[in-house]
Amino acid sequence: MDDYTKRPAYDNAPTPAAMRRPSRRWLAVLGLVMAGIAVYYAFSSYEQHAQHAAPAAPPTPHVTVSKPLQQNLDRQLGFLGQFSAVNRVELRAQVGGTLTEIHFKDGQIVHKGDLLFVIDPRPYEVKLAQANAQLVTANSRIALTNAELTRAQSLKKSDFATQETVDQRTNDHSSSQAAIDDAKSRIQDAQLDLEYSRVTAPFDGRIGARQVSIGSLIAGSRAGVGPTTLLATLVSLDPIYLDFDMSESDYLVFARERAQAPKDLGDKVAIALSDETDFKRQGQLDFVDNVLDRSSGTIHARATVPNADLFLAPGQFARLRLAVSRPQPTLLLPDAAVTLDQSQQVVMTVSKDGVVTPKFVQTGDIRGGLRIIRSGLAADDRAIISGLSYAMPGAKVVAEDGAIKFDAAAAGQD
Numbered sequence: 001m002d003d004y005t006k007r008p009a010y011d012n013a014p015t016p017a018a019m020r021r022p023s024r025r026w027l028a029v030l031g032l033v034m035a036g037i038a039v040y041y042a043f044s045s046y047e048q049h050a051q052h053a054a055p056a057a058p059p060t061p062h063v064t065v066s067k068p069l070q071q072n073l074d075r076q077l078g079f080l081g082q083f084s085a086v087n088r089v090e091l092r093a094q095v096g097g098t099l100t101e102i103h104f105k106d107g108q109i110v111h112k113g114d115l116l117f118v119i120d121p122r123p124y125e126v127k128l129a130q131a132n133a134q135l136v137t138a139n140s141r142i143a144l145t146n147a148e149l150t151r152a153q154s155l156k157k158s159d160f161a162t163q164e165t166v167d168q169r170t171n172d173h174s175s176s177q178a179a180i181d182d183a184k185s186r187i188q189d190a191q192l193d194l195e196y197s198r199v200t201a202p203f204d205g206r207i208g209a210r211q212v213s214i215g216s217l218i219a220g221s222r223a224g225v226g227p228t229t230l231l232a233t234l235v236s237l238d239p240i241y242l243d244f245d246m247s248e249s250d251y252l253v254f255a256r257e258r259a260q261a262p263k264d265l266g267d268k269v270a271i272a273l274s275d276e277t278d279f280k281r282q283g284q285l286d287f288v289d290n291v292l293d294r295s296s297g298t299i300h301a302r303a304t305v306p307n308a309d310l311f312l313a314p315g316q317f318a319r320l321r322l323a324v325s326r327p328q329p330t331l332l333l334p335d336a337a338v339t340l341d342q343s344q345q346v347v348m349t350v351s352k353d354g355v356v357t358p359k360f361v362q363t364g365d366i367r368g369g370l371r372i373i374r375s376g377l378a379a380d381d382r383a384i385i386s387g388l389s390y391a392m393p394g395a396k397v398v399a400e401d402g403a404i405k406f407d408a409a410a411a412g413q414d
Helices: 003-011 016-053 122-157 163-196 248-260
Strands: 062-066 069-073 076-085 088-092 097-102 115-119 198-200 205-207 230-235 240-247 268-273 281-288 298-305 317-323 328-334 338-341 344-350 356-367 370-375 383-386 398-401
Touching (some): 062 344, 076 248, 076 356, 122 163, 163 198, 240 248, 240 317, 248 298, 268 298, 281 317, 328 383, 338 356
Parallel strands (some): 062 398
Antiparallel strands (some): 062 383, 069 328, 076 240, 076 317, 088 230, 115 198, 205 230, 240 298, 268 281, 268 317, 328 370, 344 356, 344 383
16 A cells, blocks of 8 residues: 555544644633633722722711800909018117027017017116216205205395395206206116117017027117118018009909999909919908009009918919909800800800801900800800810701809809
């Protein structure tokens, strides 16, 4: 059999191109599967994006509201003052000598008449003894001149003495009387020096640190002429002054209100120390100066404050409130309920339909821990007192009723 007759048998065998056709089909199927997976993930990603792009609406915020608290309050002006002593004296020696005794401790409370210092009294005792001796001599002299004058006058009546003799005896008697008067004045002067050698407290108060020691040589002068030695300083404590300055505008308010109110109303002063929040201490305004200071535009005023426990000391600072009008209905809110919008003060309120509405107000001082609202707010307005961070003007809120408390002690009310 030749080669030609065998060729048909080879014609039925698959060719290389035919052998590659199944691989292409599998590739096509795989491509369709991958495309389906891509479409699935793309759709899932779109759904997630759609969910993030449109979040659920947030819940309506809750706030606490309350109507303004009403209290009958008088109008008050607030100031910063400083305490000073009613009486203050520098104890200086009025006689000279050696200091021999000190009868107090530095910073001690002393009372009027208490002995504080003793300057050596012996020189003044000697001076007093000399003055007494001069008085004895003068008394003896006047007894003699009186007898001589009586005798001369008797002899003159019987013409046994001349008028010249009578005049001489009269002159001697007058000189003797003058000597007595001089001796008495010297005694008083010596007694005064001896008295001043013992330095006593002129009033009740607290004495400062002594400026001398025992054995120091003291310079003194009753007339205050020449140098004198400072011994110590004494200040009174009960009562005590509280000095402060009013601005011109405050003084005008004070003067106008006081002219309409009872006289004693404008004199009441409530006081709180620098570390106190309650105005529990009381005082009485007793002095307003007659001239405003041109440089500062203020007028000086002063209140007298009882200090029975001697707790207050000159130099301390205190806040004070001066009542200038009769009590009248006043609206009050917590200070945190008043916000600042640029230069205006705002209170956020909630209307009946739950919409936040801002109201511009004018405020006063803080009384009883609350801020006085002078205008811009009605008594039936519902002010937001808690949750202000959620209260945007025009926004809807859920209002819950709250309560406002007034601290009468902090306000200085009875």
